[in-house]
Amino acid sequence: MVVGMAAVDVFSALANPVRRGLLEALRDGPRAAGDLAGRFALSRPAVSEHLSVLRNAGLVREEPRGRHRYYHLEARPLAEVGDWLHPFEHYWRGRMAALADLIDEENP
Amino acid sequence: MVVGMAAVDVFSALANPVRRGLLEALRDGPRAAGDLAGRFALSRPAVSEHLSVLRNAGLVREEPRGRHRYYHLEARPLAEVGDWLHPFEHYWRGRMAALADLIDEENP
DNA sequence: CGGATGTGTCGGGAAAAGCTGACATGTCGG
DNA sequence: CCGACATGTCAGCTTTTCCCGACACATCCG
Numbered sequence: 001m002v003v004g005m006a007a008v009d010v011f012s013a014l015a016n017p018v019r020r021g022l023l024e025a026l027r028d029g030p031r032a033a034g035d036l037a038g039r040f041a042l043s044r045p046a047v048s049e050h051l052s053v054l055r056n057a058g059l060v061r062e063e064p065r066g067r068h069r070y071y072h073l074e075a076r077p078l079a080e081v082g083d084w085l086h087p088f089e090h091y092w093r094g095r096m097a098a099l100a101d102l103i104d105e106e107n108p
Numbered sequence: 109m110v111v112g113m114a115a116v117d118v119f120s121a122l123a124n125p126v127r128r129g130l131l132e133a134l135r136d137g138p139r140a141a142g143d144l145a146g147r148f149a150l151s152r153p154a155v156s157e158h159l160s161v162l163r164n165a166g167l168v169r170e171e172p173r174g175r176h177r178y179y180h181l182e183a184r185p186l187a188e189v190g191d192w193l194h195p196f197e198h199y200w201r202g203r204m205a206a207l208a209d210l211i212d213e214e215n216p
Numbered sequence: 217c218g219g220a221t222g223t224g225t226c227g228g229g230a231a232a233a234g235c236t237g238a239c240a241t242g243t244c245g246g
Numbered sequence: 247c248c249g250a251c252a253t254g255t256c257a258g259c260t261t262t263t264c265c266c267g268a269c270a271c272a273t274c275c276g
Contacts, residue, residue, distance in 0.1 A: 009123070009125070011119075011122050011123050011125075011128070012123045014119050014122075014123075015117070015119050015120045015122075015123035016233090016234090017117070017119075018234095020119070020192065023196070024195075027195065027196070027199075032252080032253095033252075033253060033254090034251095034252060034253075037253095042234095042235075042236095043235065043236050043237080044236095044252095044253080044254095045235080045236070045237085045253095045254080045255080045256095046234070046235050046236075048253070048254060048255085049233095049234075049235085049254095049255095050234090052254085053233095064242095064253095066243065066244070066252090067242070067243040067244060067251065067252050067253080068243095068252065068253085069252075069253060069254085073199065075196045075199030075200045076199075076200045078193060078196050078197075078199075078200060079200050079201075081189070081193060082193055082197065084128065085186060085189060085190055085193070087132075087135065088131070088135070088183045088186050089186075089190065091135075091181065091183030091184075091186075092183045092184045092186060092187050093187075124263090124264085126264095140222080140223095141222075141223060141224090142221090142222060142223075145223095150264095150265080150266095151265065151266050151267080152222095152223080153223090153224080153225080153226095153265080153266070153267080153268095154264070154265050154266070156223070156224060156225085157224095157225095157263095157264080157265085158264095160224085160225095172223095172272095174222090174273065174274070175221065175222050175223080175272070175273040175274060176222065176223085176273095177222075177223060177224085
């Protein structure tokens, strides 16, 4: 049972600033495609393609309503990024970071 | 005073699985370029280019020693990813996720 | 010094990403 | 039913990414 259907790498989906901006906008609630497109200095088809990438990554869900098409944030795949990032946190947070830096400089 | 010199987007740097693998390998300590290249089914110049991208993103630091070139993990720029990700965590972690899903389904 | 080794860079080609204007489809309002 | 509207998709172009073989340069070893 594939729940995520993450056919596309989540990391690649996040590589584009427009797509990250779209996800940020969707944090405030579902938005219609046209509304989303109006927020970027980009043609409407370009934004539509970005939304398609996000959908393939499982990061948004589309809900057709009337002649609009509302996009919903689907944040669960972002957990993969958080999980990947977690083992690195020690290297930049708190005393572990300072310790690591110290060891790194003292032990070349 | 530019301390990070992050000329390249960190998110883009993480978009490639080889580059993510390089960072994972460097978590265990500094490694020579050849050692790193041997871990991937890729030509050595390709890995070298990936390392260059990571360096431009401020994610690795290179230390020439003899005829080797040791790469060190520089995790601090990853904090940007963590910071970006943080406002989304509520949507997939704990009760907030369930609540958000519920609201989303009840209020279409 | 001279050959072997480790590594960056260059030239170039294939593939993918990103963008836009034009067209197709489906929905609402009168 | 028909025109206006919202949106996805297509064709085509430009730019970027990704990869490799070949070359250049520096360092070590004998």
